[in-house]
Amino acid sequence: MDRSFVPFGKPRAERADAVRNREHLLRTAREMIAELGIERVTMDGLAERAGLGKGTVFRRFGSRAGIFRALLDADERRFQQHVISGPPPLGPGAEPVERLLAYGRARITFLLDHHAIARASFERGRPVPAGDPSVTQLHIRMLLRQIGPIPSLDGIAIQLTAALEGPLLLYVSRPETDVGLAAETGAFLGDAWQTLIERLVR
Amino acid sequence: MDRSFVPFGKPRAERADAVRNREHLLRTAREMIAELGIERVTMDGLAERAGLGKGTVFRRFGSRAGIFRALLDADERRFQQHVISGPPPLGPGAEPVERLLAYGRARITFLLDHHAIARASFERGRPVPAGDPSVTQLHIRMLLRQIGPIPSLDGIAIQLTAALEGPLLLYVSRPETDVGLAAETGAFLGDAWQTLIERLVR
Incomplete structure (x- = not known):
């Protein structure tokens, strides 16, 4: 007024x-x-x-944790920007399977790179900041639909989101992770993601 | 002494x-x-x-939450007992793929049935009781190995564990879930699990 x-x-x-x-x-x-x-x-x-x-x-x-939440939020936006309008295969322009593989590897790297900041963004008595899984879920679902008809596609999008992000979210709640281990873990989980997706769509 | x-x-x-x-x-x-x-x-x-x-x-x-942790723990032991020595296909005696499908559906039902108790077992300032994912992970890995050589098998066991339990653990941190919705969610996620496993091993 x-x-x-x-x-x-x-x-x-x-x-x-x-x-x-x-x-x-x-x-x-x-x-x-x-x-x-x-x-x-x-x-x-x-x-x-x-x-x-x-x-x-x-x-x-x-609060102090709020600083790290803001940093995480800013980086998350930048990551999503790459997915929406960056170069292929993460961005548009590649085959949906290629994009799904690229998204998995990029997301694993992102979550590993941010685990320390994510841990610092925790706050006692506040819910665990689990990121926004729906962005990953919507993207996976969109790409699966582009790939073609798959039974139980929506449920699989939920489960693949958990398969991709869950193991890394667990890291967040653990004590300091060794950086060398983290890079190795990224390759290890990225390879597993590739097998999972390739077998799902073949 | x-x-x-x-x-x-x-x-x-x-x-x-x-x-x-x-x-x-x-x-x-x-x-x-x-x-x-x-x-x-x-x-x-x-x-x-x-x-x-x-x-x-x-x-x-x-504490009050400790009551619910003890209940959850007792039911978890009973569930694992069914897996180890109960009748097939959840227990031993069925083909490993059949056991994997049965385990997925049984585990989803178990987690849905226990979401209210799991939520009540939360305690401020204590880590989120994420159950013991390693039992599920070890079981999935054992069955995958019985099925035969799959590339990145150990990583896939980690991701399938997250795919199976992650979506239900998220429910736990949300407000009261409608029971009707829960049963529907169980069938929905069980069907997705079946597609995911069948395509992985075909």
Whole structure:
């Protein structure tokens, strides 16, 4: 009701400022993670390094875990952007089976690369941030439909989503995973995904 | 060191007593769930109905959620017993593919039947009780090996475990699931499991 009385310029300027602050904070958080490690990223440290007030950081993220949720969210969007409009075979333009294989390997790598951030985004008393499995599920279902009629296709899309993401989500709830092991695990699970899909569609 | 001085009869009798108490408490808890619903099972209510002291119930389960963890654990053991030594096709004696199909359907039914108890066994600040996926994983891997050489077999066993249990574990973290929906979901996921396995091994 009162909205028409608020000068247009003000909220817009504030919004642009907020976006800039947010991007600046996320960039600074990434630098701190790379230099110091996740464990040593704190709300106070981030505010100091970003040259912003603690209040700004608190309003933006709510908690230390909120910083990592925001980072995860930003990377997740970028990943989905590659899937929607990036080069094939992950992006459009390849055969649906090729896209399904590429999606599996890319998603495994993404989840392995982000397991430490995902773990840091946990918060006591809040539900486990299981990502948004529906994006993976919708993509798998779309590609299966393009491949052709498969009995119980919708149920299989749900189960393949769990097959792909479940083993990596379990890693998240475990203590520190060795990086070497992670790369090996990625290849191991990627090969298994390939066999599963190739046999499903042959 | 002092153990030899303790009369043998005493600890044995106490242990048998503890087992009896435990079984009596679990049986009473099941009656209360059936009559009152899970929400109305409390530590005090259980102690009163079982005719035991509150201290006994507390020492036995530690918390209200502990009651449900104990129930889940008992049912899980019974389920695994059917798999190990029950009649085919779930138990031994059928072809490995038939056992794999039977295991999938039985496991889905088990997880759906137990989703309310599993949810009640959650505890703030404790890790999510994800059951023991390794039992399912070991069983799937054993049956796949009996079926014959499959590339990336061990990785596929991990992914099939997630495909089977993951979608049901997600239910657990959601609010109350409608029972009718649950039965329908079981058939839906069971059919998908069948297609997935039949295509994997054909």
